[in-house]
Amino acid sequence: MTVAFFILALLTVAGTAAAMGLRNAVHCVLALTLGFAGVAAIYLQLDAQFVGLTQIMVYVGAVAILAVFAIMMTHSPGPAKPAAYSSYWILGGLVAAAVFAVLAWAIHSDSASLQPEVTVQQIGDALMHHFVLPLEIMGLLLTAALIGAVVIAMDRSEEPK
Amino acid sequence: MTFPLDQIFVVAKQWMRGYVPPIAWPVTSAILSVVPILIAFPLLFAITTLLERKGLGRIQNRYGPNRTGPWGLFQPIADGVKSLTKEDIVPLTADHAVHFLAPLLLVAAAFLAYAVLPIGRNMVLVDLNAGVLYFFAVGSVVELAVFMAGWSSRSKYSLLGAMRAIAQMISYEVPLVLATVVVIMQAGSLSTVSIVEKQEGYSGIWLHAHSGFIGIIPHWFVFTPWGFVGFVLFMIAATAESNRSPFDLPEGESEIIAGYYIEYSGFKFALFFLGEYLGMFATSGMAITLFLGGWNAPFSFFTWIPTYVWFFAKLLTLIGGFIWIRGTLPRLRMDQLMNLAWEFILPMAILNMLVAGVWHFMPGGPLRWLVCIVIIAIPCVLLSRRLKRKKKFEIRTYSFAN
Numbered sequence: 244m245t246v247a248f249f250i251l252a253l254l255t256v257a258g259t260a261a262a263m264g265l266r267n268a269v270h271c272v273l274a275l276t277l278g279f280a281g282v283a284a285i286y287l288q289l290d291a292q293f294v295g296l297t298q299i300m301v302y303v304g305a306v307a308i309l310a311v312f313a314i315m316m317t318h319s320p321g322p323a324k325p326a327a328y329s330s331y332w333i334l335g336g337l338v339a340a341a342v343f344a345v346l347a348w349a350i351h352s353d354s355a356s357l358q359p360e361v362t363v364q365q366i367g368d369a370l371m372h373h374f375v376l377p378l379e380i381m382g383l384l385l386t387a388a389l390i391g392a393v394v395i396a397m398d399r400s401e402e403p404k
Numbered sequence: 405m406t407f408p409l410d411q412i413f414v415v416a417k418q419w420m421r422g423y424v425p426p427i428a429w430p431v432t433s434a435i436l437s438v439v440p441i442l443i444a445f446p447l448l449f450a451i452t453t454l455l456e457r458k459g460l461g462r463i464q465n466r467y468g469p470n471r472t473g474p475w476g477l478f479q480p481i482a483d484g485v486k487s488l489t490k491e492d493i494v495p496l497t498a499d500h501a502v503h504f505l506a507p508l509l510l511v512a513a514a515f516l517a518y519a520v521l522p523i524g525r526n527m528v529l530v531d532l533n534a535g536v537l538y539f540f541a542v543g544s545v546v547e548l549a550v551f552m553a554g555w556s557s558r559s560k561y562s563l564l565g566a567m568r569a570i571a572q573m574i575s576y577e578v579p580l581v582l583a584t585v586v587v588i589m590q591a592g593s594l595s596t597v598s599i600v601e602k603q604e605g606y607s608g609i610w611l612h613a614h615s616g617f618i619g620i621i622p623h624w625f626v627f628t629p630w631g632f633v634g635f636v637l638f639m640i641a642a643t644a645e646s647n648r649s650p651f652d653l654p655e656g657e658s659e660i661i662a663g664y665y666i667e668y669s670g671f672k673f674a675l676f677f678l679g680e681y682l683g684m685f686a687t688s689g690m691a692i693t694l695f696l697g698g699w700n701a702p703f704s705f706f707t708w709i710p711t712y713v714w715f716f717a718k719l720l721t722l723i724g725g726f727i728w729i730r731g732t733l734p735r736l737r738m739d740q741l742m743n744l745a746w747e748f749i750l751p752m753a754i755l756n757m758l759v760a761g762v763w764h765f766m767p768g769g770p771l772r773w774l775v776c777i778v779i780i781a782i783p784c785v786l787l788s789r790r791l792k793r794k795k796k797f798e799i800r801t802y803s804f805a806n
Contacts, residue, residue, distance in 0.1 A: 269555060273502065276548060292534040296541040304544025304577075308570060311551055363534045363594050 247288055255281030268314045276307040293363045410710040413440070414526050437529050441518050448719075449681045450480035456727050463731030487674035495557060495667050502556035507668065507675035510549035514682035516542045520596045521689045524699045524712035528597055535596040536588060539690055540581055543645070546683060547573050550654075550664050553676070557667035565663025568738070569654035572644055575745040576651075580641035580687075582753035583634045586760040587625055587694045596690075600698030608704060619704030624697035629776035630760040635695040637753050639722075642691060644745070646684040648726060650733040653741060688722040689715075748787050755783055 258278030262271045279302035286295030370378050408415075417436045424432050454469070454476070461468025469476035494503055520535035522528040532538050547570050554566020588594060591602045606619020625631035644651040647663075655663035665676040692698060696718050699711035736744070759776050766772040 267499075270499075270502075273548075273552065292532060293537070296534055296537045299541040300537070300544050303548060304541070305574075308547055308551065308574070311555075312570075315555075363537070364592075 245288075248285065251281050251284045251288065254278075255285065269311060272307055272310045272314065275310075276303055279303055279307070291361070293361075293366050410525060410712075412710075413524070413712070441529065442515070445515075445518065445682055445685055446678065448685060448716075449678055450484070452681060452685075452723055453483065453677075454479050455723070456730070459724070459727040460731045463728075484674070487671050490670035492670040492672060493667075495559065497558040498667065499556040499558070502552050503667075504672075506549050506553035506556060507665075507672045507679065509552065510546060510679035511675050511682065513542055513545040513549060514679045514686060516545075517683070517686040518689070521686065522597050522600050522693060522698055523689075523715050524710065527699075527712060531595055531597045534594045536584060536594045536599075536690075536694075539596075539686075540577070543683070543687075544577065546679075549679075553668070554664035557664075559667050561661055561666050562664050565654050565666065569647060569664055572647070572651065572654060572741060575742060576641045576644035576749075579637055579745060579749040579753045580645060582750070583638040583641060583756070584690075584694055585753075586630045586634045586756055589757070589760050590625065590630075590764065596693050596698075600693055600700065603697040604700055606704045622697055622700060622702050624695065624700070626695040626697075628763060629773065629780060630756050630763055631695055633752065633756045633759070633780055635691065637749055637756065638691050638695065639725075640749060641745075642684075642687040643726065643729065644741075645687060646680060648684065649730040650736050651741060652735060653738060684726065685719065685723070688719055688726075691722065692718045743791060748791055751787060752780075752784060755780065 255278050258274050258276075258281055261274035262278060265271045265274055279298065283295045283298035283303070286298055289295075417433065420436060421429060421432050457479070458468040458476070469479040472478040472482045494500060517539055519529040520532055520538050550569045550573070551566050554562045554564075554569070557563075587599060591599045593599060593602075603622070603624050605623045607621040607623065608619035621627060626635045647654050655665075665673060668676060692715065699715045701707045701709060701711075701714050759779050762779065763772060763776055766775065
């Protein structure tokens with residue numbers, strides 16, 4: 244519990260809260276990106292370099308850009324004004340509390356075990372030796388999704404003829 | 405072998421740190437490491453703008469800037485004063501907060517990349533064991549800054565420029581990362597410092613005992629088949645990443661005037677300029693680290709020259725290459741840009757990984773060179789023939805621009 248942790252935690256919470264509260268969809272994405280970056284910084288502060296840097300690369304570099312593109316291609320120009328608070332907020336709050344409880348319980352019951360020093364090399368070794376089959380299956384799944392996306396996108400462009 | 409001049413900055417830092425109490429050591433040494441980077445690379449930016457204008461002038465058969473100071477040497481200072489004193493114009497309909505933050509984010513992200521670049525022996529800000537990954541993670545933040553600039557300006561040209569820039573950066577980031585994979589495979593590490601250390605040493609000839617060993621071929625990764633291909637692919641992708649000619653579609657003056665930063669003026673415009681050049685220097689520095697032996701001297705009898713001199717000499721050479729290419733090649737068309745990335749550079753980068761594997765497992769000798777060169781050369785010829793084929797164009801239907 245250091246000063247750095249509190250600053251990062253504040254940044255993350257503020258970012259994600261703003262992502263829920265802001266009216267302009269692009270502002271929401273930018274605020275959410277701040278939250279992602281805060282989480283990544285917390286990972287880095289915990290010496291989990293691989294997870295932290297991958298978080299930045301995937302969420303800040305790719306997911307945020309994807310979300311922004313999606314908004315711009317589907318959204319009508321000008322900021323829309325939907326209600327900032329959904330009527331399902333009680334249900335949402337319950338789900339959030341449940342997730343928090345499970346995580347807190349898991350961390351609390353496991354607090355005795357020491358944190359191992361994991362380097363990127365060890366993660367790579369584990370992925371290439373012990374977990375090589377799950378890795379390949381994930382790769383196949385993602386390739387299938389990618390081809391599916393391309394097929395769907397191609398279909399539309401052939402229609403006008 | 406270390407020479408006193410080589411470690412002069414490291415020793416100076418230790419000496420300056422000695423004046424503060426031990427509690428303040430981490431903060432002091434961080435400041436002492438960061439400040440030189442914050443001074444040296446913007447200074448290099450100033451020098452490069454002059455070099456570029458002079459070089460382009462020569463290529464285009466004119467003089468370039470020659471009025472400010474002797475041979476126009478003070479031109480960067482004049483440019484700096486000009487951009488500082490210009491009025492800062494923000495469009496009325498712009499999103500003010502995002503419009504303000506975009507150039508800051510761009511420059512901050514560009515500076516962060518320097519943290520893992522080994523500039524000389526023992527001269528790296530942090531030696532992360534995932535250094536290369538850090539470099540690309542920080543680099544991906546630039547795309548977000550570009551989007552923020554283009555979107556917040558509320559201008560068609562800005563938005564088009566940002567869309568072009570992001571599409572280009574995403575397309576070329578894939579081959580950029582894949583081109584570095586071969587080095588990581590061979591070095592077995594993601595740390596930039598240990599990648600440079602793997603490239604130490606020379607092949608050469610033994611003269612008589614008096615003068616000893618003379619190394620003429622350094623063990624840089626660029627002097628292997630996979631390293632050479634990786635270096636070329638990396639530099640092409642790096643040129644596209646930094647939006648430079650011939651990949652300068654995002655800011656094509658004749659089409660969309662200046663792209664995503666058209667609505668910026670004064671110092672914010674200068675910040676975009678700075679960020680773009682800093683990104684180019686950082687990627688070039690990464691290319692030097694990965695392929696050109698980092699701060700290692702090219703010949704064993706030149707090791708007495710300080711290592712940071714070698715780093716900056718290599719950096720200036722690469723910058724010279726960038727300027728030369730900018731003055732020589734015409735701009736690509738959008739479809740050519742995308743075809744080059746996905747149909748040529750990406751397959752070659754993946755093939756190059758195979759070559760690196762073959763190189764690793766075959767016994768050394770001429771046969772290994774031959775096999776690797778054949779694996780690269782044949783697909784290279786076939787793929788480039790495919791690119792040259794005439795393409796038929798149809799009238800396009802636009803889904804989002806109508």
